[in-house]
Amino acid sequence: MLNLLSIEYSKVKNYTTFWVMLIIYAALIPLIIWGISAFDFGQEGTPLYWEGSSVFKFPVVWNGVTWVASWFNLLLGILIVLIICNDFNYRTFKQNVIDGLSKQQVIASKFLFLIALAIVVTLYTFLLGTIFGLAFSDGGNMLDDIYYIGIYFIQTIGYFTLAFLFSILLRKTALSIIIFTLAIIVVNPLISLAISLTIGDNSIVQFFPINSISELTPFPLKWLTDMVQSNPESQSQGMEQVNMLISQPIRTVVATIYIAIFVFISNLILKKRDL
């Protein structure tokens, strides 16, 4: 297993695009957080200012950091598409098999790499959460909502396996990137909106694959709740809407089921098809 991972690492070790995209990801998240924190604390006397609450205090910070990080899951998904389609373009999947890997090992090595990358970015968000949390609060209730870090891991796996599925299906880099991106930022939101408006709520669309995965790291509700409570006038029907959302554990299970389905289909396609 380590050998398979080491093979995959050799493929990206000197791949500039891979590192550039990772650095962009790593740099943007703290930058955004810094930007939000400036807005978050606001200026005393402005309407946005409320006392005592911040999205970057423990334990809300776990939700906050993973929420911001999730904006860039698409970027990481594209990175996965790139890495997998490269192996199709350069016919190196084929060569790996000729050289002695089984087809199952070829698939497994990609999955292992994808999991390893998910672990790395999850640890990175954990690090950012810790740093910002400690910067804006004391570490007393640090571990309260730390499950968001675990959920972020599942979320990245969700995006990665979806990217994997698209790459296996389409095999062409540009096509896969375009369709993967459009599915996430255009097609899914439009369909979801249309259905939600038709039936009057989002009870069904939140079970959609991309929705259930992307909403794993929702907008930090606690932050909102705190904000709303500190400002009673703005207590609105928005909260009722919020209460209709499925609970985090259920959403996690649903997302995990989708991940299993993505993996299953990708595996099936690769097994049936000639490399």
Place this chain on the structure above:
Amino acid sequence: MDSTVLHIKQLSKKYKDVLALDNLNLKVEKGTVFGLLGPNGSGKTTTLGILLGVLRQSEGSYSWFGNGAASENRLRIGALLETPNYYPYLTAIQNLVIVAKIKKIDNVSERIDNALKVVNLYDRRNSNFKTYSLGMKQRLAIAGALLNDPEVLVLDEPTNGLDPQGIAEIRELIIKISKEGKTIIIASHILDEIEKVCTHVAILKFGNLIRQGTIGEIIGSDNFVIISSSDMIALNTAISNNNEMEVSKSKENEITIKVDKDMTTEMINKYFFDKGVVLSKLKSHSESLETQFLEIIK
């Protein structure tokens, strides 16, 4: 100890509406240099693709080293299939490191240096693959195939894209490796190449196996002699009276006859002289694999 390296049984591959390979049966013995011949589209690469695990056969089976189709078998094989497949953004060394990891090779850097020296790429070892010419890419692919010092070498059109010097070098290399007792399987349509290095040959056409045997059996079974005489009528009569001779090609003033391998030109000359026919021309004509091949696949 079984000396069969590869055993192919009733192997077929069907694409949508094309039967690329039809019921192929072959055995390759240890230590042979086995040439797989055939025109474009005859199923050579399809066969090798199946044997190397990249294509799934529609029917039939194959077994390497008496160990079936297990992927571990390929760790004992060095192979080059169709095009050289490497990462363009990696150097020769970085690309071969990946091969070495897959092949589970020890003392990697030494092996890589050696393989690159053998194919004359050592000076360019730190250049990216994308900067290589076609011939250099082909050399790197051969280095990749040699990297694990394999028991069996499978080469699909190994001299593709090489210059005449490169072709000669690869030929020398193949002969050298075969002398070490290694088994080599070569697919090619360059017959000269096959004839010079192979001990055994199988000829494919439209996915069918047409002929199979040692190279001697394929090209050396007959002897061709070009004869001519001032009396062509008497010459023809003399030929038809001898059942050991057969007209292969007949021109206005010369006839090519096929005779038994043991029959010398001296014997032929004597036969006609005894029949009262004086030959004005008697030339032994050794048939090359090429003419034989064209004859066979007709």
